[in-house]
Amino acid sequence: MNKDPESTRTKIMNAAESIILDKGFGGTTVSNVIEQAGVSKGAFFHHFSSKAELGEELVQRYADQDAEHLEQTLRKAEGLSDDPLQQMLIFIKLFEQEIESLEKPFPGCLFASYLQQSELFDPNILDIIRESMLLWRTRVLDKLKKIEQEHPPRRDVDLESLADMLMVIFEGSFVLSQSLNENRVIAQQLSNYHSYLKLLFGPDK
Amino acid sequence: MNKDPESTRTKIMNAAESIILDKGFGGTTVSNVIEQAGVSKGAFFHHFSSKAELGEELVQRYADQDAEHLEQTLRKAEGLSDDPLQQMLIFIKLFEQEIESLEKPFPGCLFASYLQQSELFDPNILDIIRESMLLWRTRVLDKLKKIEQEHPPRRDVDLESLADMLMVIFEGSFVLSQSLNENRVIAQQLSNYHSYLKLLFGPDK
DNA sequence: TGTAACATACCGACCAGTTGGTATGTTAAT
DNA sequence: ATTAACATACCAACTGGTCGGTATGTTACA
Numbered sequence: 249m250n251k252d253p254e255s256t257r258t259k260i261m262n263a264a265e266s267i268i269l270d271k272g273f274g275g276t277t278v279s280n281v282i283e284q285a286g287v288s289k290g291a292f293f294h295h296f297s298s299k300a301e302l303g304e305e306l307v308q309r310y311a312d313q314d315a316e317h318l319e320q321t322l323r324k325a326e327g328l329s330d331d332p333l334q335q336m337l338i339f340i341k342l343f344e345q346e347i348e349s350l351e352k353p354f355p356g357c358l359f360a361s362y363l364q365q366s367e368l369f370d371p372n373i374l375d376i377i378r379e380s381m382l383l384w385r386t387r388v389l390d391k392l393k394k395i396e397q398e399h400p401p402r403r404d405v406d407l408e409s410l411a412d413m414l415m416v417i418f419e420g421s422f423v424l425s426q427s428l429n430e431n432r433v434i435a436q437q438l439s440n441y442h443s444y445l446k447l448l449f450g451p452d453k
Numbered sequence: 454m455n456k457d458p459e460s461t462r463t464k465i466m467n468a469a470e471s472i473i474l475d476k477g478f479g480g481t482t483v484s485n486v487i488e489q490a491g492v493s494k495g496a497f498f499h500h501f502s503s504k505a506e507l508g509e510e511l512v513q514r515y516a517d518q519d520a521e522h523l524e525q526t527l528r529k530a531e532g533l534s535d536d537p538l539q540q541m542l543i544f545i546k547l548f549e550q551e552i553e554s555l556e557k558p559f560p561g562c563l564f565a566s567y568l569q570q571s572e573l574f575d576p577n578i579l580d581i582i583r584e585s586m587l588l589w590r591t592r593v594l595d596k597l598k599k600i601e602q603e604h605p606p607r608r609d610v611d612l613e614s615l616a617d618m619l620m621v622i623f624e625g626s627f628v629l630s631q632s633l634n635e636n637r638v639i640a641q642q643l644s645n646y647h648s649y650l651k652l653l654f655g656p657d658k
Numbered sequence: 659t660g661t662a663a664c665a666t667a668c669c670g671a672c673c674a675g676t677t678g679g680t681a682t683g684t685t686a687a688t
Numbered sequence: 689a690t691t692a693a694c695a696t697a698c699c700a701a702c703t704g705g706t707c708g709g710t711a712t713g714t715t716a717c718a
Contacts, residue, residue: 271479271570274476287694288695289695291693293680294693363631365476368476378633413645416626420624420625420626424617424624426568426571427582427583428583433614437614437618437621482702493670494671495669502705503704
């Protein structure tokens with residue numbers, strides 16, 4: 249008997265996530281998954297009661313990693329400056345650097361993949377995704393509020409939609425980068441967001 | 454015999470587009486399509502040699518409509534001002550208004566849907582999508598170049614990525630609006646882009 | 659003008675292959 | 689001896705696609 253059943257589980261989930269990002273959930277078969285994972289059908293249904301459950305556990309894992317990634321990067325940025333504006337600008341730059349350091353094409357976002365086929369999923373799965381996106385909104389909005397206090401914006405601006413804009417830039421640039429097959433556009437768009445914030449809250453030149 | 458076979462064809466394509474935007478291409482069956490379209494399987498395969506051909510004709514039609522929509526809105530904006538910056542700002546505002554006038558949830562973008570399942574399609578289908586996106590880049594970039602000549606930007610900026618940013622904002626806000634079930638976020642994000650351009654090229658206050 | 663020859667538009671039963679899922683093993687560690 | 693962790697064989701439902709057939713056109717020519 250396998251000493252490490254968790255590794256089989258992980259193999260299945262990793263294979264599934266990779267295939268789903270290429271073909272979508274509806275275009276992915278469990279045969280595809282078990283072939284790529286190198287496990288039997290029995291192993292698959294031993295670990296997951298259905299394809300749908302796999303789908304749910306996948307987003308849950310993805311959401312957890314996403315939240316962790318967000319918090320970690322935020323803490324890192326906060327450690328590098330005391331000024332909220334600088335923290336936010338560093339925060340964005342950290343993501344830019346991360347993208348630039350990728351050698352392979354960016355694999356895409358599982359949230360976006362699911363949302364493009366939302367009728368295939370239970371509402372609770374869509375809830376997980378929405379909560380994940382709202383976490384970004386909350387974290388960035390908090391920071392923007394602090395920025396606003398210390399740096400009066402050059403123009404009136406809706407902070408909530410400005411916070412949402414980061415997620416929008418991410419998701420939008422993922423789509424464009426997928427089409428053009430260029431990771432660079434993601435970093436460039438983050439840079440545009442960076443530049444926008446500097447113009448809004450930065451000092452006059 | 455049907456006097457208007459084109460209407461059957463259109464019924465099939467409209468049904469298919471609508472379902473694909475909800476379930477993705479891979480999650481859509483021809484049974485789904487013919488049921489919603491109210492036609493027989495025979496009729497389907499009389500008009501389309503395969504599901505894949507339907508998929509191709511669908512993007513082609515979508516790309517044509519998209520290009521037409523782009524050019525039309527651009528001409529309209531150009532008719533409302535002589536200043537390239539104002540034309541661009543009006544251009545964006547026209548899209549904002551269009552979104553705001555929708556009463557139903559925005560149905561999503563077929564390009565993004567296909568790109569999220571790119572492995573399901575021939576390269577030539579992905580080419581159609583890429584060309585459509587590059588048309589937006591070209592048209593907006595042309596305008597930005599004229600703006601730059603008359604309005605020196607407040608910050609150094611890469612015009613090409615600034616042009617891409619419109620498509621990025623569209624696609625990204627489609628994703629977020631799908632998750633939050635709020636069309637409003639699309640208009641808000643367009644407004645952010647509008648604001649960014651004003652800050653970049655607009656007069657000092 | 660009538661009609662033979664043919665084309666178009668469509669129907670729905672049917673097919674082979676695939677799908678997600680199950681039933682029944684086998685193996686090995688506790 | 690029990691049970692977790694698989695493997696294999698299998699199943700019914702569904703998949704995209706084909707088929708023979710029919711109803712309604714259009715065209716050409718006697």
